[in-house]
Amino acid sequence: MTLWIRGGDLVDPIKGLVENQDIIIEDGRVSKILPSGEFTEKGGRISIIDASGRLIIPGMIDMHVHLREPGYEYKETIETGSLAGVAGGFTGVACMPNTDPANDNVSVTEFILKQADKAGKLKVYPIAAITKGRKGESLTEFGDLKKAGAIGVSDDGSPVINSELMRRAVEYARYHDLIVISHCEDMHLSEGGVMHEGLISTKIGLKGTPSASEEIMVEREISLARLTGCPVHIAHVSTAGSVNAIRRAKEDGLPVTAETAPHYFSLDHAEVMGYNTNAKINPPLRSPEDVYAIKRGLAEDVIDVIATDHAPHSLLEKNLEFDKAAFGIIGLETALPLTLALVREGILTIQSAVRKLTYSPASILRINRGVVQEGSIADLAVIDPEFEYTLKEEDIMSKSKNTPFIGKRLKGRNILTIAEGQIVWSRDSKHIGCR
Amino acid sequence: MKGFNHKDLLGMEQLSVSDIELVLDTAESMKEVSQRDIKKVPTLRGKSIVNFFYEPSTRTRASFELAAKRLSADTISLSSSGSSMTKGETLIDTAKNLQAMNPDLIVLRHSSSGAPHLLAPEVKAGIINAGDGTNEHPTQALLDLFTIREKKGRLQGLKVAIIGDIKHSRVARSNIIGLKKMGAEVTISGPPTMIPMKAESLGVNVVNNPAEAIKDRDVIMVLRIQLERQSKLLFPNVREYSTYFGINKEVLRNAKEDAIIMHPGPINRGVELASDVADGPFSVILDQVTNGVAVRMALLYLLIGGHKSDVMD
Numbered sequence: 001m002t003l004w005i006r007g008g009d010l011v012d013p014i015k016g017l018v019e020n021q022d023i024i025i026e027d028g029r030v031s032k033i034l035p036s037g038e039f040t041e042k043g044g045r046i047s048i049i050d051a052s053g054r055l056i057i058p059g060m061i062d063m064h065v066h067l068r069e070p071g072y073e074y075k076e077t078i079e080t081g082s083l084a085g086v087a088g089g090f091t092g093v094a095c096m097p098n099t100d101p102a103n104d105n106v107s108v109t110e111f112i113l114k115q116a117d118k119a120g121k122l123k124v125y126p127i128a129a130i131t132k133g134r135k136g137e138s139l140t141e142f143g144d145l146k147k148a149g150a151i152g153v154s155d156d157g158s159p160v161i162n163s164e165l166m167r168r169a170v171e172y173a174r175y176h177d178l179i180v181i182s183h184c185e186d187m188h189l190s191e192g193g194v195m196h197e198g199l200i201s202t203k204i205g206l207k208g209t210p211s212a213s214e215e216i217m218v219e220r221e222i223s224l225a226r227l228t229g230c231p232v233h234i235a236h237v238s239t240a241g242s243v244n245a246i247r248r249a250k251e252d253g254l255p256v257t258a259e260t261a262p263h264y265f266s267l268d269h270a271e272v273m274g275y276n277t278n279a280k281i282n283p284p285l286r287s288p289e290d291v292y293a294i295k296r297g298l299a300e301d302v303i304d305v306i307a308t309d310h311a312p313h314s315l316l317e318k319n320l321e322f323d324k325a326a327f328g329i330i331g332l333e334t335a336l337p338l339t340l341a342l343v344r345e346g347i348l349t350i351q352s353a354v355r356k357l358t359y360s361p362a363s364i365l366r367i368n369r370g371v372v373q374e375g376s377i378a379d380l381a382v383i384d385p386e387f388e389y390t391l392k393e394e395d396i397m398s399k400s401k402n403t404p405f406i407g408k409r410l411k412g413r414n415i416l417t418i419a420e421g422q423i424v425w426s427r428d429s430k431h432i433g434c435r
Numbered sequence: 436m437k438g439f440n441h442k443d444l445l446g447m448e449q450l451s452v453s454d455i456e457l458v459l460d461t462a463e464s465m466k467e468v469s470q471r472d473i474k475k476v477p478t479l480r481g482k483s484i485v486n487f488f489y490e491p492s493t494r495t496r497a498s499f500e501l502a503a504k505r506l507s508a509d510t511i512s513l514s515s516s517g518s519s520m521t522k523g524e525t526l527i528d529t530a531k532n533l534q535a536m537n538p539d540l541i542v543l544r545h546s547s548s549g550a551p552h553l554l555a556p557e558v559k560a561g562i563i564n565a566g567d568g569t570n571e572h573p574t575q576a577l578l579d580l581f582t583i584r585e586k587k588g589r590l591q592g593l594k595v596a597i598i599g600d601i602k603h604s605r606v607a608r609s610n611i612i613g614l615k616k617m618g619a620e621v622t623i624s625g626p627p628t629m630i631p632m633k634a635e636s637l638g639v640n641v642v643n644n645p646a647e648a649i650k651d652r653d654v655i656m657v658l659r660i661q662l663e664r665q666s667k668l669l670f671p672n673v674r675e676y677s678t679y680f681g682i683n684k685e686v687l688r689n690a691k692e693d694a695i696i697m698h699p700g701p702i703n704r705g706v707e708l709a710s711d712v713a714d715g716p717f718s719v720i721l722d723q724v725t726n727g728v729a730v731r732m733a734l735l736y737l738l739i740g741g742h743k744s745d746v747m748d
Contacts, residue, residue: 195618202631205548205570205608210632275549290458323568 001045002026003421007036008051008382011145013058013355013369015040023056025378028421033374049416051218051382057354058372059091059122059379059419062332063361064156064181064235064259064307067093067124068104069110069115070098072211074398076312078112081332082121084310086425089414091363092123092369093209093310096156104129104140109148120423122417123307125151125365127181130169136160139169140175151365154181156235157282159217161187163224172232179364181233181396184217184242185283189265194323196269196284204273205286208321211290214283215241220227222249222256231255236309238283238291239265247302257364258297259305262331263404265294271404277325278404280313295347298356310401334405340385340412350385382416389413439737443555444560444570447479447612458733459581465736466729468505477550478740479508484541486512487530488565491742494700495565495574499542502731506740508539509629526550527557534558539739543567548605561738569603575699576609578730581616582723583654586695591618595650597639598682598705599658600629600669606699611637624648625658626680628669645680649690656697657682660707673706683709695719 003025010021010033011138024032031186034041049231062085068076076084078095085093095112097103103112109126116124128150129140142153159182160166166182168299173180190213195201197208214237222245237243237260249256258421263281271279277287282404311328318325339357342348362370372380388421393401414428417425440455440561441449468476484503488496490592496512503510513533524532526545530699531539540561543551548568555562566572584590595614601607601623614621615638622640623630634641642648647653670676682696696708696718704710713720 029484199633199636202633205568205605207569209633260567275552319525321545321553322549355585386741 001047003047003418004039004051005049005051005056005382008054008056010056010372011350011354012372013223013351013359016351018055018350021056023372025418030372030374030376030378032100033372035347041088049382054415055350055383055385056204056352056372057381057383058358058370059090059381060089060259060335060357061092061361061365061367061370062090062308062310062335063094063365064261065093065095065307065310065332066098066312066328067095067112067180069099070111070266070313075314078115078124079119080397080399081310081312082116082124084330084332084396086121086417086419087397087414088334089336089383089417090122090332091379091381091417091419092125092367093332094125094127094151094365096154097129098117098157102129102134102148104132104134104147106144108143109145109150113149122419123369125367127154127156127193129153130155130160130180131165134167136162136165136203139165139172142172142178144254146176146178150178151367152179152181154183156181156183159183159185159187163220164222167224167228170224170232171228177366179231179233179366180319181235183215183235184214184221186213188416189216193284194280195272198285198287200267200269200272204275206272209284211239211241212288214239215245218242218245222246223256225249225254226252229255233255234258236261236283236307237263237294237297237303238286238290240290243297243302247297247300257304258302259307259361260294260298260303261307261309262335263329265291265298265342266338267291267385267404269293276323276404277320277322278329278402278406280322280325280327281310281329282327289334295342298342299347301352304356304360306335306339307361309330310398312398313402316402318402329403330396330400333396334391334403334410336383336414337410337412344411378418378421380418381414382411383414385412387411387413442740443551444573444734444738445551445555445562445564447573447576447616448571449610450573450616452616453457455577455580455613457481458462458577458730458737459584459747461532461733461737462581462726464730465732468732469725469728474505475506475507476505478736479503479506482508482622482739483537484508484510484735485533485538485542486510487544488513489515489543489550490566491691492544492566494727495544498727499565499731500723502728502735505641505728506732506735508735526553528556530554534560541734563734563738564721566605568605570605571609573609574731574734575606577734578723578727579610579656579697579699580613581726581730582697582719583695585722586719587653590614593619593653594622594651595619595654595656596622596624597654597656598624598648598680600660601625601634601658602629603661604658611639612657618679622648622652626664626676645682646686646689649686649694651691652694653679654690654697655682655690655694657708659699659701660690660703661704677706681705681707681709682712684711693717694702697723700724
């Protein structure tokens with residue numbers, strides 16, 4: 001079956017172009033891209049998708065999600081997480097290893113891939129643990145994990161405290177062509193902290209986590225990149241100091257890359273007021289100055305990637321006293337509108353915004369995705385950047401609803417997602433299906 | 436007459452100047468009740484109050500119990516040991532179960548900042564915050580304001596120093612908010628490890644050296660040092676703390692002659708406060724305790740007594 005996506009404006013994040021193009025998809029690949037109006041049917045079965053007035057972007061890649069399976073299926077499963085992903089416009093997600101059991105061995109990696117296959121919506125790229133049991137004591141079997149399908153390593157949620165071990169991890173990971181993703185946190189400085197240490201924590205009497213807790217570890221990872229020449233990717237950058245450190249590292253030509261999450265450029269620590277556990281995240285929402293610095297960092301390409309750190313939690317972990325509630329918010333279904341807000345604000349062009357959600361993460365993960373070109377795998381999303389709506393809990397596809405954006409106005413959303421040539425999500429047909 | 440239109444008392448933040456004045460004025464009548472031979476009035480007959488204490492407390496708990504009993508309310512007390520809190524029930528579930536028994540007020544002491552804010556929208560009963568984590572302790576602040584006003588005749592324009600572990604003190608936070616609202620000037624003092632980040636944003640002066648901080652002050656409020664915080668690296672040991680930050684006669688030479696000494700209790704004698712100062716002529720520490728009952732009677736009355744918009748003569 002042939003798919004003809006007609007009349008949309010294709011965003012090319014590499015060439016930096018937005019052009020009115022028709023896209024023909026055959027056998028899971030993009031077979032032709034040509035100016036609107038030039039394509040003529042030659043007969044055979046063909047499905048036409050009218051994309052006029054819409055943007056077409058490569059399927060988004062979220063390099064930082066928590067799918068909770070195995071172990072916490074009541075929060076999210078690979079199936080529900082996949083659904084939330086394609087609803088948000090993603091065709092690939094990299095899932096962190098803090099499951100139960102942790103993804104520190106081949107059997108868990110294989111299980112994740114099997115479940116992803118069964119869900120059949122999008123590509124799931126397992127990130128394996130750096131250390132066994134994520135305990136920070138000894139390395140996992142990078143070679144076997146890579147062979148089983150792992151694409152990177154991280155002890156996300158807990159940093160590798162032992163600097164010698166981290167050094168060996170980045171050296172050994174390079175041999176196996178695995179990216180090392182570092183969750184930067186000095187656990188002594190952050191001990192007991194439940195929000196950003198600053199004006200608001202002082203005002204409402206909650207224990208704060210200082211920015212330095214993140215920055216000290218960012219500086220360490222930069223030092224290790226300098227020492228070894230090996231790549232390191234910094235997860236969920238949240239502070240101005242981290243942005244500055246990464247900027248200097250890049251100026252020095254070090255192989256350091258970085259991501260931030262939409263909440264770090266959309267919200268600040270005032271969101272916690274009223275002890276809102278849906279604003280409890282690690283690293284925490286920071287000060288308005290940090291939010292500004294994150295935006296600058298994105299604009300100047302100090303921060304390469306926008307990743308969601310999608311972290312589903314049920315009411316059991318969130319409807320609690322603030323200091324007892326779990327850290328984390330979901331993000332797959334809000335990443336697109338929140339990123340488009342930066343475009344409207346003039347921080348990013350549409351091309352660079354799209355690049356940070358597609359081609360950049362694909363390059364860091366060394367996967368051949370994140371572009372729509374003739375011959376490429378047909379992963380793409382048709383989006384309506386102008387659609388305005390209030391986010392409602394019942395519209396969220398993720399199994400968990402822990403997001404501070406419920407009730408807030410958002411602008412822009414995904415209409416249709418195609419993964420490997422298949423329509424895996426369509427807002428319109430969903431409505432038809434409901435009748 | 437202005438009314439007291441609140442279902443709950445979660446913190447000083449929510450109270451207006453006239454709310455605070457109303458509480459203090461009402462407490463004066465209540466204090467008179469406590470001085471009678473028969474210390475009981477029927478005002479809250481038929482009302483039930485649950486004292487729900489997740490954290491150990493002697494003074495606050497006894498004070499609330501006596502306040503309720505002197506107004507003829509029925510009270511029960513729950514503490515964390517010997518209740519379902521130790522059986523893994525969530526705070527919200529425990530509160531909803533209590534609500535099902537239809538109390539009029541729940542007095543909550545909890546180790547988590549924001550716990551009463553979590554409960555307030557979940558239950559029909561009013562909630563009084565009797566201390567939540569390191570956030571607020573509004574009834575302590577109100578009894579402190581009452582005591583200061585009683586001793587000094589006013590609050591407006593007074594100079595107050597609060598000394599000790601400001602960062603972890605709900606008493607300090609509530610007092611700062613209340614004192615600022617009432618027009619007093621507040622200086623906080625203590626080792627840098629115990630001063631919260633961006634403390635100036637609370638509208639206070641920060642002077643680390645206590646001898647300097649108490650200069651020209653009308654009121655000196657000394658906070659309890661929680662000895663277990665030594666393990667959190669906030670100070671090297673008790674001896675060092677008392678040497679550099681303890682309030683004794685020597686340090687007090689810098690203070691105004693008629694400065695009053697306050698402490699929320701319980702005192703670590705010889706640590707944050709020397710015994711002769713605690714027991715000295717300018718100490719109003721036991722007046723604070725006496726006034727605590729009156730202020731809490733006033734709050735119970737204002738929250739659940741008769742029509743919320745009226746005030747007793």
